[in-house]
Amino acid sequence: MGTLNLEGVSFHYPGRGETVLDKVTFVIPAGGIFGLLGPNGAGKTTLISILAGQLRGATGSIRAGDEPLEALRRRRPHGLGLVPQDYAFYPMLTCAENLRFFGAVQGLGGARLKDRIAAAARFARIESALARRAGRLSGGLKRRLNLAIGLLAEPEILLLDEPTVGVDPQSRAFLLESIRSLAGAGRTIVYTSHYMEEVEAICDQVAIIDHGRVLVSGALSEVIRDGSGLQELFMQLTHRSLRD
């Protein structure tokens, strides 16, 4: 799919005057992990939702390589995957039923669907939980099921919206390791998080946004060139006042 190029992307929710994204411009290089940072209400999830095709009405341009992202999405509907911040699966269904359902709605069927379910479950290490109802899983297992669903159609670009929220340190370490291995396989990963140490550990490129504006973007090593660390830079750029 190549590089994702965002240029002057603006958005406001219908019926509300407030601009949620204001001329957001940055480049997400192909085949790496791009960290999208910002305090609560900065516009991260909105931007991820626009990239995932959930929200319409954004102005500006989003291009994947040489073509508009929307055209690419039409051409290859499952080339871009999303692992949302919410547990976006059916709690009353088992893990296997959830995987079967989300695989089928992405056009997978027969032996290919079976193979992909097995591979995604193996990758997320949820094989032993396949027969369990999703709503009864621990927080860590739910996050892993969420990730497995996002990987079913083997997307080339994966949008991960705060995938480690509410999990124990073991599950977090496992998820980070998994994400690193996904990038190693040539995928482009857009990763949002509040945890600076996570971003520093796994991201090659970052952008910090606040109030819908890009405060800084570029290679991680260039952004924190003065050696102060990402946390300090983040606090410096977004100020220290408490957010809603």
Add this chain to the structure above:
Amino acid sequence: MRRLLALWGKEWLALSRDVLGLAVLFLMPAAFIVVMSLALSEVFKGGAARQAEFAVMAADPKLADRLARKLSGDGFRSAPAPADEAAARDGVRRGTPSLVLVVPRDFERALNAPLDGKSTQPQLTLLADPALPPTQLLAFRQRVLGVALALRVSAMMRRAGIAADADAFDLKRAAALSVETIGSSARPSSVQQNVPAWLIFGMFFVVIPISSLFVVERREGTLARLVSLRVPFSMLLLGKVGPYFVVNLAQAALMLLAGRTLVPWFGGETLALPARWDLLAAVTACTSLAAIGWGLLVAVCSRTLEQATVIGGVGNILAAAVGGIMVPRFVMPEAMQKLSEVSPMAWALDGFHAVILRGGGAADLAAPCVKLVALALALFAAALWVHHRRRVLTSAQ
């Protein structure tokens, strides 16, 4: 098609694990069918089946006996006369008996007075229990006037020298009148009114599971995920139609079975099934589409489970109250009967009655079925329009 089948399969699994939702869909209408069929059985049988007690108070015991004998029958049963008028009023206030006819001392003399317009009319007083149905009070009133007329005519004829007993002028002997109900082998019974009525009510209650799961899907972000997977919103809605259509058909089969077995088991009448099963299936299908369409619109409009339950539940109850489900339309005043024509449940009931009660054909079903399908399409389009207006699906807002 694979995606649509997957959506149907998911909906089916989710529904099958919602025991409470299924109980509402199947047990509630079955319970209403049994209870209401039994409770309203007398109303649908007409006056003859409902017995009301009356007493005649007259100074002359022979006249009291004679009047009581003539007034008995057709749903009216004679009871012992109260000791005095105060006791009669007290008894009627308690409903035992429901009616007391008070005959004054000079009644017989007044009967014999000439019909010249100058004489005083014979005076009678009827004490009535306010809880007595107005139709029954009217029937008894007509019965008393009929007996009084017979007595007066026979007295007049005697005066003219013609021998005639008052029994000869009994209204029943005036002519042989047979009543023929058109379009049905039997008169509509309580079970024939209540099985389709409460079946329709139950079918429209799919609004609760449809909208509840939809709200959960939106709240959990599942809907947003499906949209990001490029599943068209119209397909998401269609994904709910198939399973609930099957649920509605199952409801219809089980509620008809309840009318055949459960109601008679509790002492009610047995539901007479129509000869045209194809027409019954057609009206069931059209009702189902309208019910599912309503469920989809409520689902899209509701932001919380509480909203979905209140909008869906209250909407159904109002439509049922207006549409002749809770109260048969024939007992409603004319203005309410006109108003009931706006209720989709009334259209559905018309369709079921055309098949079950009147043994109608396809032409009789056309109007209600066209209205129900048009409503279903309008509700589906409205659901898509509301979604399009909102445009925003995620919880990110």
